[in-house]
């Protein structure tokens with residue numbers, strides 16, 4: 001359902017209601033107090049897969065430590081990993097650094113204003129480019145993420161799966177038509193509260209209103225339709241289909257996986273290793289570990305220890321069990337204190353020996369970080 005001329009008054013009203021609502025309901029988030037494209041870019045990448053309340057502290061620390069594109073371009077990889085530690089999906093932060101280096105080399109250190117140029121930067125897809133172009137530069141560019149998909153499918157009563165190409169493109173078009181309409185508003189067309197809004201903010205605010213409505217009102221469960229500014233125009237609400245939309249198809253089956261991690265200590269130092277390039281959580285640090293599978297005769301921890309270290313090592317005592325979920329995997333990691341016999345000779349490839357204080361300066365994936373926290377609290381040395 002493109003917003004044809006016939007539907008224009010309806011779309012006008014939607015845009016007006018969104019701008020009006022955003023003017024009085026928007027959360028006061030730190031990245032909303034700036035138009036610096038770098039700061040907005042950092043927030044958008046952090047907000048992928050992570051909730052706002054978690055991101056605030058990360059974003060503030062990041063902007064304190066790496067306040068400019070140049071600072072990011074020149075930072076050591078270990079430092080950016082450490083600043084990102086806990087946010088996961090570390091390819092994102094490495095791509096940010098590559099993009100910063102590209103901006104330094106190709107744009108004189110200034111974040112590009114042109115949408116196509118933004119889209120060419122590593123790690124920046126259509127959503128992020130649209131978010132930066134609209135929020136920082138007030139360009140009428142579309143955005144479409146999970147929140148916006150939910151709002152639009154419900155508002156326009158779209159029953160098809162938004163992951164399907166055709167429906168997805170339709171949603172991008174709708175999102176684009178709304179932001180373009182915001183750009184065309186004349187002052188007298190604005191709602192009561194938006195009348196004072198400068199022209200340079202309307203595209204920015206319209207897109208943020210869509211995101212904010214999805215985050216605060218049109219939520220996945222128990223949306224607050226009674227207080228929604230779009231209620232009178234919402235097809236899903238009118239037809240009783242709110243709970244059914246968006247139609248994301250059958251749920252992905254979750255798979256359980258089990259790992260065992262080995263905590264080996266010698267003279268106050270712990271054995272850790274750095275994950276190689278090209279694997280999940282590449283370059284991050286971890287305690288030696290292995291997945292228990294049928295193929296490697298899972299559930300036998302002693303055998304797993306031999307597989308990781310060779311002979312002469314045994315898992316002695318279970319220290320903690322860490323459970324976490326990543327995408328469709330429910331992962332359990334049993335961490336064992338591990339001891340080497342007197343004759344055991346660990347090869348250099350087994351890892352490196354670091355003190356607790358040194359470990360806390362390294363970047364670990366979140367489950368491994370929780371193991372480290374457990375060891376530290378047992379030793380009474382939580383930093």
Ligand code: SF4
Nearest residue numbers: 154218225228231234
């Ligand atoms: S009325 Fe309900 S379903 Fe419709 S957009 Fe608002 S919160 Fe979402």
